[in-house]
Each structure stands twice: as C-alpha cells, then as structure tokens.
Amino acid sequence: MHSIELLLDEAADQRVRDEWAALAAADLPSLADHAGASNAPHVTLLARPVVDPRHDEALAALLGELLPLPLATGAPLVFGRPGRGGRGGWVLARSVVPTAALLDLHRRVHELASGEGDVPHTAPGAWSPHVTLAHRLTATTLARALEVLADEEARVASPPTRASSSSDVAAAARRWDSDAREVVALGPAREA
Template structure:
C-alpha cells in the first residue's frame, strides 16, 4: 500500500500540549502512544484528506476552502476506536459546521480519497491491542479540551516534505 499524501489541520501550542499530555500518559503506562512515533513531522494533527497523490490544484483548493476559515476553535471530547483486530485510540472533535462543509467540499474534489466522509479526530495511539483499551481509557484525560486550529499543512511522504498551506 502506498504511503498517503495528506492535508492536515494543526492545533495551536496549547492544543498540541493537551494532546501531548495524553500521548505522555499512554507512554508512561507502557501502552502504545503517538509519542513513540519518532518521525520528524509527527505532531498532533487532524487529517483533512489522505490520498495516494495530491495535485497542486488540491493544495490551492485547500487554501481557499479550509485555510481561509482559520483560526477556528474545536472541542476535543469523546474517545473513539478505529480499526479491527488492533485499533487506533482517538479523541473525536466537534468542529463548526462551516469547517465540516469546507472539508467535505475539498474531499469531493480530490481523486482517490482514502475514506468516504470525514471523522475529525486526533490520534492518540495506533495499533493498540483491544485488551489494552480499558487501561488506556483510565490514563488519558477525560475532560473536554477546547483548542484552536491555526494552521493547514500538506504532507508529501515521497519527498519527506511538510508545506504550510
């Protein structure tokens, strides 16, 4: 499976710190955590679109539709599980309707989008065994966190380049 190109939303410093607290709590408990991902571009983010390739026109539309709405407040609240035998532990986000519409409009224009629809979330851990989920729920923060999404970036895994849009 090819590595996916992505357009991602980034929270401000306070939002990053809130997510990193969850990453650290999972790590300290000996559980999978995004803190364990050592890639130089690993940071708290919300994937807007992932596809095998993104064109310059996709970047421009992302600027027009999504970046033009920033900054915007979102609420990180409920915890969710994505996947099968092993799951990703995520914090689901409540986002303003205008941002949802803009993201769905963008996604409708991008070829070969990885998933239908959009489920805004921040990943806390990947490839977690299902029997580790109860322990993970005990250690991550249970309070809702309001954060401000301030930046849009594009990730090109083939070139290893992150570009602010």
C-alpha cells in the same frame, strides 16, 4: 499516502502531547513513540494516494481565509478491528465535534483538491474528525489506554479544563507528501 491536515493551536497541541506522554509512561503504544519531525497532533481532512501539489496555492488561500477555526474535542473514539497474530489493530483517538463550520471547511478542501482514492473515513459524508492518540492497540492495551486517559483527564480537571468537550483551535494546515517525506505549510502559520 498523502494528506491534508489541520494543526492545533499551541495549548491544544500540548494537551494532546500530554496524553501521548501519559500513554507512553504507562508502557502503551502512543504517537509519542513517533520521533519524526512531521509528527504533530492534527485532524486529517483528506487522505489519498496522491494530493496534487498544483492545488497548494488555492488550498492555502482557502485555509488562510477560514483559519483559525474553533474545534470542540471530546470523548475518546476507537477505530479499527482486532489485530491478527497478536498484533493490535485498534486505533485510539480524541473525537472532534463536526460543527457546521468544520464540515464546510472539509467539503471545500475536498472540492479544491479534486482527485480520487480518498481513504473512506476522510470522504465527505463519511468523515470522522479526530486526533489520533495511539495505533496498534490490542483489546487489553485499549482497555488500559482508556484508563490512562481517564486518569489524565482527572489530573488536568482540577480546576476543570476538559469535561466532556474542550474548546481548541485549528490554527494552521499542512499537506503531507509521504512519497517525498515532506510537509508543506498551507494556510496561516501557527502562533508560538
């Protein structure tokens, strides 16, 4: 599966990594378990079997023009369905508020990267913007993961940093080519 993704600014990236670490410390599935260099907190704009690299230049120009973009992250979100044979099927994510600017960016990326086979939850009109925290959760581990996130929110909320929503920034973008196992930068570089 190929994708086009927004990367978070350094502070938001670290907050998500802290949530990954809290889940892992509780012996729960977490994206902290993925050690690959391509593993970074992100918001998927588009996912499909193939994203034609011939669109990279136009996408980079568009994203360079529209980023950085404020993001409002919010409450936990759950996708999926119960797993079979004891294997979990729930996905836990942090919701991202679909602002007019974010929806416009999403629509324009899809227009430029014309193609077929969009993963349904990334298609215009059906998109659920989010930052994934964990995969393969069972009902039991999902309940525990929500408790861990509540504890992590309480820990960082003194002084308050995340009530029901946080102001983060989409600072950069990339294209992930799963066939070549390659990340291609699109748009501005993230500041260190």
